[in-house]
Amino acid sequence: MDKLQLTLAIIKPHAVQNPVAVSYIRNILKQRFVVLKTRRIILDPEEAGDFYKEHEGKFFYNRLVTFMASGCIDLHVIGHTNAIDLWRRMLGPTKVYKAQFQDPGSLRAMFGISDTRNVAHGSDSALSAEREIKFFFPDFSFYDWHNGDEVRFRKGPIIFNHYLFQHVRKL
DSSP states (O other), X not given: OOXXXXXXXXXXXXXXXXXXXXXXXXXXXXXXXXXXXXXXXEOOHHHHHHHTGGGTTSTTHHHHHHHHTSSEEEEEEEEETTXXXXXXXXXXXXXXXXXXXXXXXXXXXXXXXXXXXXXXEEOSSHHHHHHHHHHHOTTOOHHHIIIIIHHHHHHOOEEEETTTTEEEEOX
């Protein structure tokens, strides 16, 4: 089996507040990916601005930062042999209306409201994934992951801990 690639999945505030959406998305995550870390937090506007710094100056920046600081978000570090591409394909196009026409089974087509409230975020590259995971999970060790944990998770056995909402190695 190929090595597990990691990415960050962020479930946005409007979806976290929708029990149907969050339940549906969580079921997909635990079935299709290895869920390594999970947190539910509320970003303050400064943290949201820091996370989306690359978009500063763009017309949607203030709307995005305000929205992302408007309620709870769910953060998940997920793994799969092709995690980044798979998660982004499951999300569908960033623009919700485009998703509804081009990929009606995608998460954004089903639960997105607008281009800002498009249900979830997915890292766009391995470099972005590492930076974004470190932003929200500063204690996560990529060294430990690449030099031990990854092999153990890939070879198994692993079980899903519903309380922690993450997969753990079976002892």
